Amino acid sequence: MNAYEQISLQIPGEVERLMEDRSILREDAQKVILHAETTGRKLLNSATGHFLAFHRPKAVTYWAEYVRTGDDYRLVTAYSHRMAMKSSGSTQEWVKSGSGSEWLCNQCQAPLEEQTVRLQYMQSIFPITLPACSGCGFILVTEELATGKLAAAEQALEDK
Ligand SMILES: [Zn+2]
Numbered sequence: 001m002n003a004y005e006q007i008s009l010q011i012p013g014e015v016e017r018l019m020e021d022r023s024i025l026r027e028d029a030q031k032v033i034l035h036a037e038t039t040g041r042k043l044l045n046s047a048t049g050h051f052l053a054f055h056r057p058k059a060v061t062y063w064a065e066y067v068r069t070g071d072d073y074r075l076v077t078a079y080s081h082r083m084a085m086k087s088s089g090s091t092q093e094w095v096k097s098g099s100g101s102e103w104l105c106n107q108c109q110a111p112l113e114e115q116t117v118r119l120q121y122m123q124s125i126f127p128i129t130l131p132a133c134s135g136c137g138f139i140l141v142t143e144e145l146a147t148g149k150l151a152a153a154e155q156a157l158e159d160k
Pocket of ligand 1: 105106107108109110133134135136137138
């Protein structure tokens with residue numbers, strides 16, 4: 001049995017349908033959660049108590065928002081994008097706009113702030129303003145961004 005299979009994950013019906021549409025498998029979500037829980041690399045929403053984390057096993061970044069109750073997990077939503085977040089861990093070049101976010105970096109115990117970061121897809125690099133952690137360089141790609149603007153940009157670049 002693989003380690004991720006031990007993640008006891010409850011997926012509500014509407015989330016299951018969403019994942020089907022987005023070609024995300026149950027094991028993709030389990031791997032995100034396993035990665036987040038073993039490394040501590042995750043965000044905590046101070047308003048809802050939800051966790052949000054990502055994992056990029058190959059050319060796709062998977063995100064999972066979830067709730068933890070003891071050893072059980074319930075998936076709130078899952079999404080993916082192919083564009084890579086280009087952060088070397090150095091945040092010195094980031095331009096902070098100062099506005100905060102309801103998401104806290106679990107590792108740094110610090111709120112995310114809007115910063116100018118870079119995303120890369122194939123040969124193209126985009127500067128973009130996203131909530132990110134100044135401490136460790138964790139960049140938040142929201143579901144709205146991943147399924148909207150990023151999906152459209154990925155499509156446009158592939159069509160070139
Ligand atoms: Zn951090």
